[in-house]
C-alpha cells in the first residue's frame with residue numbers, strides 16, 4: 001500500500017485522484033464537476049447503491065474503519081469530504097499521509113452546535129442567544145434565561161430540521177424533553193428573522209479567496225426548499241416599491257460590490273476562514289434581523305465545511321460552480337469566477353417523488369439535477385436550477401422583455417409542478 005504520497009500524481013500518470021469521504025449527492029456533484037478537469041475520484045461510503053456509484057471507485061466500509069481509510073487514500077492527491085459528520089479522528093488519521101481539506105479543525109467546530117456558536121462568538125460574530133442543556137433542570141433554567149419562543153436542538157448530528165423542536169409555551173417542555181432528552185442539547189432563542197441568507201466562500205491552498213453573491217433561502221420544517229440569487233432587496237423597502245413582484249423574482253438585484261449586507265456576510269466568512277486556516281468551500285447560514293442603528297444585521301446560525309445545498313444554483317447560475325471551485329481550492333488551482341452569470345438564478349429542491357423530467361425541463365431556463373436516489377417521502381432526490389437572462393440568443397433578454405417569462409414566473413412554474421398543481425399536458 002502506497003502511503004505518504006502527498007500531493008503527487010498517482011503512478012498511472014492519469015489526472016490527480018481526489019479521495020472523498022462520503023458518497024451522497026454532494027460527492028456525486030463534485031465528481032460531475034471534476035471529471036471534465038481530468039480528475040479522478042474514489043469515495044468512502046458504507047451505504048449500498050450510493051449516488052456516486054457510476055463516477056468513481058467506492059470503498060464500502062464505515063467512515064472510521066482503518067483499512068477502509070487506507071484504501072481510500074492510496075495514491076490520492078488530496079482528501080476531501082462531502083458531509084460534516086466525518087469522525088474527526090478519521091480525518092486526522094488521513095491527514096497523516098495525505099492533505100485533508102477543509103482542515104479537520106473545521107469539522108470539529110461544525111460538528112457540535114455549542115462549539116460552533118462559541119467559535120462564532122469568539123470571533124465577534126453574533127448568534128442567537130444560547131445555552132447548553134444536559135438535564136431537565138438545565139432546560140428549565142435555560143428557558144428562564146432565554147425566554148420563549150426558543151428552539152431546542154441536539155448538539156450533534158442534527159440536519160434538515162431533524163433533532164430540533166420549537167418551544168412556544170412552557171407546557172411543551174416535557175414533550176420536547178421526552179423527544180430529545182438524554183443527549184447533549186442546546187437551547188437557542190427563536191430568531192424573528194427578516195430573511196434567511198447564506199454566504200458561500202471559497203479559499204484555495206494558495207490563500208486566494210472568493211465569495212459568491214449572497215443567497216436567500218426559504219426553509220419549510222427546517223428543510224431548504226428554495227434558494228435565489230440575487231437575494232431580494234430589504235423586504236421592508238421591497239413592500240413599498242411599485243416594481244416589486246414580491247414573489248421571489250430577480251426584481252431587485254443588489255450588486256455584491258454595493259450591498260452592505262454582502263460586505264457584512266463576507267466579513268463574517270473571512271473571520272471564520274482565517275481562524276480555521278480554511279481551504280475549500282465554506283457555507284455559513286445567516287439570519288438577517290432588524291437592528292435599531294444599522295437597519296439590519298446578520299447573525300450566524302450554522303456553518304457547513306463543505307459544498308452546500310444553498311450553493312447548488314451555482315452549477316447553472318454562476319461562472320464557476322461551487323463544486324468546481326471546491327476542487328480547484330483543495331488542489332491548489334486558481335479559483336474560477338464566482339459571479340452570477342445571468343440576471344438571476346434560483347434552486348428548487350426535489351423532495352420525494354419528482355415530477356416527470358419532460359415537464360420540468362420544458363420550463364424555460366430550468367436545469368434538472370437528479371441524484372440517482374430512490375424516492376422516499378421528504379428525501380432530497382434532486383433539484384432544479386432556474387436561470388434567466390445574460391448572454392445572447394434565445395432567452396437572453398428575458399427580464400428586459402424579449403422573453404416575457406422572468407425568473408419569478410419560471411420559478412412559479414417549477415414550483416407548481418413540484419407541488420403537484422401544475423397544468424400537466426394530457
Ligand code: AMP
Nearest residue numbers: 128151160161188189190191219222302
Ligand atoms: P438548522 O438545522 O439550525 O439549520 O435549522 C434549520 C432551520 O430551522 C433554519 O434554517 C431556520 O429556518 C430554522 N431555525 C433554526 N434555528 C432557529 C432559531 N434559533 N430561530 C428561528 N428559526 C430557526
